[in-house]
Amino acid sequence: MSDEIFQVTAHDIRGQEFQRVMRGYDPTQVESFKQRMADEFDRVLRERVQLDERLKNMVEQLRQYRDRERALNEALIAAQQLRADIQSQASREAELVRQEAHADAARVVERAEAEAAVVHQRTAAAERQYATYLSGFRALLERHGAELARLESYLERADDRPDLQASA
Numbered sequence: 001m002s003d004e005i006f007q008v009t010a011h012d013i014r015g016q017e018f019q020r021v022m023r024g025y026d027p028t029q030v031e032s033f034k035q036r037m038a039d040e041f042d043r044v045l046r047e048r049v050q051l052d053e054r055l056k057n058m059v060e061q062l063r064q065y066r067d068r069e070r071a072l073n074e075a076l077i078a079a080q081q082l083r084a085d086i087q088s089q090a091s092r093e094a095e096l097v098r099q100e101a102h103a104d105a106a107r108v109v110e111r112a113e114a115e116a117a118v119v120h121q122r123t124a125a126a127e128r129q130y131a132t133y134l135s136g137f138r139a140l141l142e143r144h145g146a147e148l149a150r151l152e153s154y155l156e157r158a159d160d161r162p163d164l165q166a167s168a
Helices: 010-015 027-160 162-167
Strands: none
Touching: 010 027
């Protein structure tokens, strides 16, 4: 039978009356049985209420666990996305730093090459100036040497010539 058709309460059991017949059941036994049935029925109903309450609590806990699981999954997905975003951003920043370092290095090399070119130019100019100075000094020495040679030659001739000795 379904619960909708036949619903009995402990009060119904206690209040149930039976017709008395001559050779019927012992009324004391019937009353005792009715009392035990009513008490058991009350116990079963109380247990059912407790079980229903536990079921509600467990259903609520399950809902909370599912909500937490969903929140954890969402947090995990967000954390994974954040990690991917951070890695992507770090890669971009690393690439920018690398490009900047290459540009800085190129500028340093360019500056060093320019300074080296200036040093080479100055060195070449100094070498030319030194060569010019050396050749000028040699020419001066040669002129002085030639002048000395002329003077020595003049003095030797003066020693050989008496007319030049008196004037000297």
